Amino acid sequence: MQHTAIADQIDTMHDPDTFITKYVWSQDHKVIAIQYGLTAVFVGLVALVLSALMRLQLGFPDSFDFIDPNSYLQFVTMHGMIMVIYLLTALLLGGFGNYLIPLMIGARDMVFPYMNMLSYWTYLLSVIVLLASFFVPGGPTGAGWTLYPPQAILQGTPGYDWGIILMLASLAIFIIAFTMGGLNYVTTVLQARTHGMTLMRMPLTIWGIFTATVLGLLAFPALLVSAIMMMLDKVIGTSFFMPALVSMGESLDYTGGSPVLFQHLFWFFGHPEVYIVALPAFGMVSDVLATHARKNIFGYRMMVWAIVAIGGLSFVVWAHHMYVSGMHPAFGFFFATTTLIIAVPTAIKVYNWVLTLWRGNIHFTVPMLFAIGFIFTFTHGGLTGLFLGNVTIDLPLSDTYFVVAHFHMVMGVSPIMVLFAAIYHWYPLITGRMFSDTLGKAHFWFTFLGTYAIYLPMHYIGVLGVPRRYFAMGDTDFIPESAQTLNASITISALIVGLSQLIFLYNIFWSLRYGEKAAHNPWGATSLEWQTKDVPPHHGNWGDKLPQVYRWAYDFSVPGAKEDFIPQNHPVSPEEHTAGEAS
Amino acid sequence: MIRPLQTLRQKPWLTQASEQLNLIPEVDSVAAARIALRFILAVVGVLFFLFVITYLARSQYPDFQSLAGAPWQPFTDTSRLWLNTSFLILASAAMQAGIWSAQQERQNRTIGFVSAAVFFTVLFLFAQLQLWQQLSQLGFYISTNPANSYFYLLTAVHGLHLVGGLIVLGYLASKTWAVDSVTAIAKPLQLCATYWHFLLGVWMVLFALLASSPQTINALAAMCGF
Amino acid sequence: MKLAIALVLLVIATLLFHWLSPWWFTPLASNWGAVDTTVDITLYITGFVFVAVNLFMAYAIFRYRHDPSRRAHYEPENKKLEIWLTGITAVGVVAMLAPGLIVWADFIDPPEDADIVEVVGEQWQWSYRFPGEDGVLGKVDSRHVGPDNPFGMAPDDAAGRDDVLVRNKDLHLPIDRPVKVLLRSKDVLHDFAVPQFRVKMDLIPGTVTYLWFTPTRTGNFDILCMELCGIAHYAMRGQVIVNTGDDFNAWLAEQPTWEMMQGRIAGDPSIGEGQYAVCSACHGAMGEGNVALNAPALAGLQGWYLERQLQYYKDGVRGSHKDDIYGQQMAPMAAMLADDDAVRHMVAYIESLPAVDMQSSLLGNVAKGADHYVTCGACHGGEAQGNYALQAPKLSGQHDWYLKRQLANFRSGIRGAHKKDNYGNQMVLMSRALHNEQSVNDLLAYLNTM
Incomplete structure (x- = not known):
């Protein structure tokens, strides 16, 4: 009994026919x-x-x-x-x-x-x-x-x-x-x-999603454990995390629990969570960059290793969220070291993205704009992470707006830039239509410049010492009046960025109906999803026969080839084979 | 077998000899389920591992009173726990015997053994419930002490996993009923048995933890750096 | 093309913003210059990488923009280049990490001769404890906490008797003396942070954490709570006041010890009754208040609140603002009470007066008022009954015109802005959440229903 997901014949797969089974x-x-x-x-x-x-x-x-x-x-x-x-x-x-x-x-x-x-x-x-x-x-x-x-x-x-x-x-x-x-x-x-389709022939998107999913499977239990135990503390009155305390003048029945234990559990989930979001984004942006620069992703193997290394390391850095949480201070040495080590594979990824652009043949399509925007915002966010990961610098900066600005740069703006890149990149495949290029570009410029106008100044508010999660700063001796002006300008930028997302929504829904019919594989991509018989692909994806894969996902601009891309399911010609042996 | 390091060192841009192309073996549903099961075991393993770690960490606070050690503590005498454990061991063993019978295509014996496994599993669950009652009658309520809280929590989570296993087994049984042949389910049954053995293992660890004297717990906690 | 220009402009704009920005660390006031140095090292290295990577990328996308006559270069990888880049990155990382670890080692190891002071956090106030002459802090336990024992001092511990208890948001410290601050929380997580000192650490209920620093210049420095601790988190403020050694010693000598606090005599209502005759002219014989004379109701108010307000009037903390017309009338009255004992007798008498029913004079939307009250209720209680632990007075049973005026006074800083008004400072911040008269009326209409 062969599994339907990879069966060559699809008769085992019954097509859904009613509206309910098809769409609900x-x-x-x-x-x-x-x-x-x-x-x-x-x-x-x-x-x-x-x-x-x-x-x-x-x-x-x-x-x-x-x-x-x-x-x-x-x-x-x-x-x-x-x-x-x-x-x-x-x-x-x-x-x-x-x-x-x-x-x-x-x-x-x-x-x-x-x-x-x-x-x-x-x-x-x-x-x-x-x-x-x-x-x-x-x-x-x-x-x-x-x-x-x-x-x-x-x-x-x-x-x-x-x-x-x-x-x-x-x-x-x-x-x-x-x-x-x-x-x-x-x-x-x-x-x-x-x-x-060997593992090393998979596009980086799949590597990113796969590694992130493994991280998620192993990390989410920590959140589940902490949620269950906190629920019991709340509802039944156990003392897993609740120490003896006096709340609002009243001595409660809790005894001896450990609030820091919760933080360990939470961040044991919470830090991998950062990479659960980042790794798929890393993967997708790699594929968008390679496709629109018409060049193979630079250092594919290094990129895969980096994804795997980041995934592994992400489980041993969690307490860098807790440098000033009152945990044993000696942990600071270990976690600062592991945290800064993780910067190395991350930096390699950034270098390789930039080197993919180098000597490419770059089409400034909307997805490409977002992908390049991502490199900029991610570099910025990653570098400010080196401040916060370094235990000593956490003393003045933790719990200030510097933290807020950092994680929005690295975990808010950057993945969202990739998400937009991905939505625009795969929109023709998913809907069979092209989006409006003009609106897409307008959306990019508002989002890219607008978010930077939000978060660059926010770092400085944090360096001043303004704490996060404050309803109002009120009067202090050390924060100048001008900080409020800065805050107002951040808010205006934020509102503009927020409103400009309407352009995106309009574009997506308008093009669904009125967009130009998309050509088959409009970007000239090599990976399999663009090689389906129908666009958008039908139920079962591949018609009668599964595709046969002959090469990796990045055969762009191969010397001697007719086109500047060769799809993965394109057989290897005899000359090419010998050329490969020789190199 | 995949050798991960070797795989990761392949240079995919080099075109490869054609015999390497069909690397993916013929895959059936059971193989996929086996992979999924391995991940499920990993997830459940991490879940219990984290519970155990927090147990050890929490045990180092002064209000923690282990359920074993002193004569008046309920688990100093482990005979009751052993009784419950024996039910689960029997369930696991019956499950294994069921697989062997299925492999030998002996339908009735298979049905008999799997039914026995279900019976002993349910018995174990009821025995655990009764243990809850017994403890709360002795005054060991869930929120009086963190060790008690852990006892109820861990047994509950473990029991829920067994119930989940029973549901899957029930689904499998209904499928067997339809085709009226046990050979078809020999392989899926193998997966169920693996899950049962795993949960038996988890229970043994929990058992050891709950029945450990404070000294043992302290030593373990010290090893983990708490 | 446009994007390449945009990237170059963004890099330039970032650098200009950084150099021209008046927003940077507030001037240092402690020994932790090394923290700033670590920040600078990281800033230079990361700044260089930021500029280099982005300018290179801008050049790359300009130079290799699409040209139909050209093909991209085919190069799967370049091991040598990648190894070099990895190596250089590793060196940069070490250069940033090493100073960080060295400073951290220093931070977690306070000097042997450091003075000790305990900072106690609770929703949403700071208080402080000095070990007294014996140099040892007495034992504490949350079980002992109560109105008479706010620090939860263990009654039988001799070491605690000479502990100096500062139930006030101001912490005085001597200059140039290293101080190890022990951090303790009564209820939830808090974080003791003083931006000028560059250090912070969480307070965790159930354990004692610590940090250390040496103040290097005199002045007032804000203490901010930097770990979310509930609705009034942002109003949990205090101050470190760094004095010269002599000033500090003089201040410390004025503060009560635990022994002195225990020895205070209770107020006697019968003596208070005699003193109250003067007050009754405005506040009424039963302490019911009088709208014509702008005198609030006193009956029903908690004794600790009355005592604090009388002290504030006496000390000029309240009633000294030039726009506080009615407060200015009250101040000389309060000054007639000769000493602390007189205040306590008076308070004991007022406490014995039965609470009175109020006539409501305002119209407002009760449902909206209930929404606004959610925030107020965090301290003043669901029934507006007040709560000693939060130093929040009872609001129910008070005239709404009085509450309205006080809210306006807090909002404009007529009341509560005085440096020594511990809890008034919080009300200044909180009162600003209500922006117009209608909201205030709604709120008071809701209060009138209780």
Whole structure:
């Protein structure tokens, strides 16, 4: 019994015929990917609005009646949690992972399509539970996205009752959804590659998604453990994380628990989470760069090794989020060292992207603009990470806006630049239409320049010493008045960037209907997803026969070849073979 | 077999001899499920590993009172725990015997052994529930001491994993019912058995942890650097 | 093409922004110059990489922009180049890491002769404890915490008796003396951070953490809580006041020890009753207040709040602002109370008066007011009953016109802006969350329902 995902004959795969089985309870990875994507973008827009509200308060304090300290913290918390988990993780892995894995490795679908469908619906449930917390008494939790106990579950924090319970429940559900999806992604990559698709012939996108999924599978349990234990502390009154304390003048029944233990667990998940978002982005941007520069990715092997090395190292750096958390101070030496070591493979990736451009033949398409924009923002964000990773520099800078600016640069702006690059790059494949180039370019310039105008000055506010998660700075002796002007300008930039996303939404939906019909493989890409018979690919992806892979995914501008690209399923000519032997 | 390091050193841009092209073996559903199972075991393993690590870390705070060690502690006498454990061992063994029977295509024996495995698993779960009752009757409530909290938490999470296994087994049984042949499920059954053995292993670790004296726990915690 | 120019311009703009920006570290006031040096080293190295990588990239995309007559170069990898780049990066990383580790080793190892002071954090206040003459801090436990024992001092520990307790947001320290700060939290996580000293560390309930520094110049330096600790996190402020040695010793001598705090006599209402005759002219015989004379209700207010306000009036912390017309009337009245004992007798009497029912004079939207009150309730309590632990007075049973005026006073800094007004400072920040009269009326309408 051969598995349907890699069967040459598709008679085992029954085509869904009703609307419901085709678009709602669909088991087709492409439909599930789009369901994931649309849901993630929807909650992402909610989080974007929340960030605008926060920025209004920070830029123009004491001007808006609907923002008080209570709701401000709720905005901060929900913005962070939604963006990190429910948008970025879900869109990169649930969305692009689902869409691209089977197509890029030449499979007909995920190996467990039913579980894949369940994964989406469980994810949707987690989103609903999360959003429900806006409507319960006390509102959503305002404990910060890190949900540190004891304050997350004690009076004095917004949503300390229903809000936090729903948040923990939603996270637990999300983890179940992710695990179901993740098992599919890794198994599909390992088991359902088509003939000739060796591991080292896979596009870097797949390497990034695969490694990120493995990280997710191993890291999310830590979040689950901490969520379960915190839930018990809240609901039943156990003392896993709760020490003896006096809250609001009242001695509580908790004894001897350890709040720092929660932080260790949280960051044991939280740091790999950074790479769960970053690695798929690294992979996708590599493929976009190579395709639009018409040049093979420079140092493919080094890129794969770097992805694997970063993935491995990401499990031994977590406590760099905790240098000033009161953990044993000697840990600082170890974690500062591992953290700065991880800079080396990351730097190599940046060099190789830039060297891919060098001596290329660069088309400034919209996806390429975003990809190059990503190199700029990621370099900036990565370099400020060297400040924060270095234990001593954390003393003045941790918990200030420098941290906020750094992680937005590296984990907010950069992956989102890649997401835009990826959406524009694969839009013709997914929809069969071209987007409007003019609108795409306008969207790029607003987003790229606008985000830099937000986050570059924000680093300086942090260096001044302005703490994060402050509703208002009030009067201090050391922060000059001019800092407020800077904050107002950041807010204006943020609002412009936020509004400019309407250009993107308009472009995406307008082109769906009125866009030019896309040519087959419009970018001249080599990887398999562009070599399907139909565009967009039909259920089962490959028609009667699975593709046969003969080469790696980066045969661009091969000397002597007729075109400047050779698709992966293009057989090797005898001359080429001997040429390969000779080199 | 894939040799990871060798694989990672391949130079994919060099065109390769054609016999290397069909590297991917014929894959069936069971092979895919086997890979998935390995990852499930890894995920579950990490989950319990983290629980155990936090247990050791938490044990080093002064309010922690281990459930074994002193004569009045419930797990100083491990006979009750051994009784429960024996149910799970029997379940695992029956599962293994079921596979051997299935491989020899002896339908009735297979059904018998797998039913026995289900029976002993359910028995184990009820025995664990009864142990909960017993402990709470003795005054060891979930929130009175972190060691108690861990006992209830760990057994609950372990039990839920067994229930999950039972559900999968039930799904498999319904499929067997439809085709009326056990040979078809010999391989998937093998995966179930692996899962059972794994959960038995996890339980043994939890057992050892819960029944350890404070000295042993302290030594373990010291080894982990807490 | 445009992108290449944009990248070059962004690099230039970044450099200009950095050089021209007036926003950088606030001037150092401690021994931790080494922290700044570490920052500078990292800044130069990363700055160089930032400029180099981006200018190279800008050149690459300009030079190799699409040209139909040309093909891209085919080069899968270049081992030598990659090894070189890896090596250079590793050297840069070591250059940044080494100083960081050296300074960290220094930071976690306070000098033997460092003075000891304990900083106690709680929602949303700071207080401090000095070890007293014996140089040893007494034992504490959260079980002992109560209105009479805010620090949770163990009653039977002799070492604690001479501990100096500073229940005030200002921490005085002598200049040029290394100080090891022990950090303790009563409730949730906090973080003790003073930007000018370049150090910070979290406070964790259940354990004691530490940091150390040597103040190197006199002056006032803000203490900010830098670990989210709830709704009023941003209002959890304090100050380190660095004095010369003599000034510091004089200040320390004025602070009460634990023994002195225990020995305070209780107020006697019968003595207070006699003193109250003067007050009754405005505040009414039953302490019910009088709108015509702008006198608030006193009956029902907690004793610790009355005591603090009387002290503030006496010390000029309240009622000294030039725009505080009614406060200025109150200040000389409070000055008539000769000493702390007189204040306590008076307070004991007022506490014995029964609370009175209030007439509401304002119209507002109760539901909206309830929304606004969520933030207030974090300290003042769900029933506006007040809470000693948060130093938040009772609000229910007070005249709404009085509360309205006080909110306005806080907002404009007439009340609470005085450097020594511990909790008034918080109210200045909190009151600014209400921006217009309608919101205030809504809030008060809601308070009137309680």
